[in-house]
Amino acid sequence: LRVDPHGQIMLIIGNNGRVLPEEDDIQQPETLGMRLVNRLVQQLQGTLELDNRQGTTFTITFTP
Numbered sequence: 001l002r003v004d005p006h007g008q009i010m011l012i013i014g015n016n017g018r019v020l021p022e023e024d025d026i027q028q029p030e031t032l033g034m035r036l037v038n039r040l041v042q043q044l045q046g047t048l049e050l051d052n053r054q055g056t057t058f059t060i061t062f063t064p
Contacts, residue, residue, distance in 0.1 A: 008063050011059070012058070012059050014051075015056060018056070019052040020050065044062040045062060046063075048060055049061070
C-alpha cells in the first residue's frame with residue numbers, strides 16, 4: 001500500500017505462483033472472488049490492473 005506522486009492510493013497484491021489465463025476478463029469475472037474485487041474497485045471509483053508476466057499482480061488505484 002502506498003501513495004503515488006499524484007496523491008492516489010495504490011494497493012498492490014501479488015504472488016509468484018500460478019498466473020491467470022490470458023483470456024480471463026477481469027472486468028467481467030466468473031469467480032466470486034474476482035466479482036468481489038471488482039465491486040470494491042467500483043465502490044472506490046478506482047481502477048484495477050492485472051500484470052501476469054511473472055506470477056500474478058493486481059494493482060488497485062483510487063483517490064482518497
